[in-house]
Amino acid sequence: MSLAGNDESRLTGCFAGLRVLDFSTTIAGPHCARMLADMGAEVIKIESVEGETMRTRPPVRHGCSTAFGQLNVGKKSVVLDLKSPDGVGAVRRLVAAADVLVENFRPGVMQRLGLDFAALSALNPRLIYCSISGYGQTGPSAELPAYAPVIHAASGYDMAHLSYQPGRSRPDYCGIYHADVVTGTYAFGAIASALYQRExxxxGQHIDCSMLESMLSLTLNEVQWSQFTVAQPSRPTFGPAACRDGYVMIAIASEKTFQNLMSVIGQADWVDDPRFAKYSxxxxxxxxxxxxxxxxxxxxSVAECLDRLNAGGVPSSAYRSVAEALADPQIAHRGALADVEDAAGSFKVVNLxxxxxxxxxxxxxxxxxxxEHTADILREAGVIAPGKH
Structure with a gap:
């Protein structure tokens, strides 16, 4: 969906003409490369003969995973054996015409394959090579295995989150992988910056993107509080407020919203109450x-509460499921969902x-x-002769 008044047929992607080699797996790297594809880049996903691990993640219909599709839609798929001389040779041919490479292997893997930045930038000095890893490419933790849940724990994020849950001491289970999405997005921003500098x-240059540091960037207050003694409120500042049939989230983040809320709940005199008048x-x-x-x-009721809060200018929301959020008319208005296809049929993915x-x-x-694109891409690169498969 383009902005109002624009003729979408005349628009092209910001990265049209850019070629990206995506060696990444699971979430962080594929998310980064998917963002590049959505912005118009030609993204070539390099996979093993077994296929990337996310191809088996549910939901799977007729052998096709929509979780994989969400992360890899718009990319081309090329199968190569990176442990064979022919596979490495093919990569080297592809790199000669590439602008960006994205990988999220454990540090040292690409070097052992002869596909590290030093080796490939010698072939293509304009290559922007983005490495995503748990802890960064160097240092005492660099070679430790890491997935998002491990990084959530290692970064302090899980314990910071737990501190807002009164009466609890056991950390939450992890099912939503913030570290992957945040790190992939930072990597995208770094790649865009490197492209600008290359102009x-x-x-080109090497980008070293750390999941640990990406997660630390989410704990804005805690990074400061950990350096100084700061009194915590008697109840977490943002949490559910009980209604007759459920809960609402009310966010009082400014003097204006505080004053509006006091007016809505019939406690306008609390604006000057010494317990509440000042933020501290x-x-x-x-x-x-x-x-x-x-x-x-x-x-x-939740509905009645929200009607009054919204009318009074107080930021608030019901607690919705993802399915309920996707059904919001605002999502349809924005064109936030795209209909895409794979070999099993159609499904929806979230646009940027x-x-x-x-x-x-x-x-x-x-x-x-x-x-699907192995023969065409390798033929174009001169790896296989015209007419061969």
């Missing part, structure tokens, strides 16, 4: 404040969360079958 310098006092007495809010919200007035930003139409 001026004519040279309000924070210290947060439990008493929210007890007063719940004395009001507990008499109302931004629109551009002069560029097309959209998921590709199809998730490739394993090795």
């Amino acid at each position: 001026r310098s004519g040279r 006092d309000r924070r210290a007495n947060w439990g008493a404040l929210m007890d007063g809010v719940e004395a009001w919200s507990g008499r109302l 969360p931004f629109r551009m007035s002069e560029a097309r930003v959209a998921a590709g139409p199809r998730a490739a079958s394993l090795g």
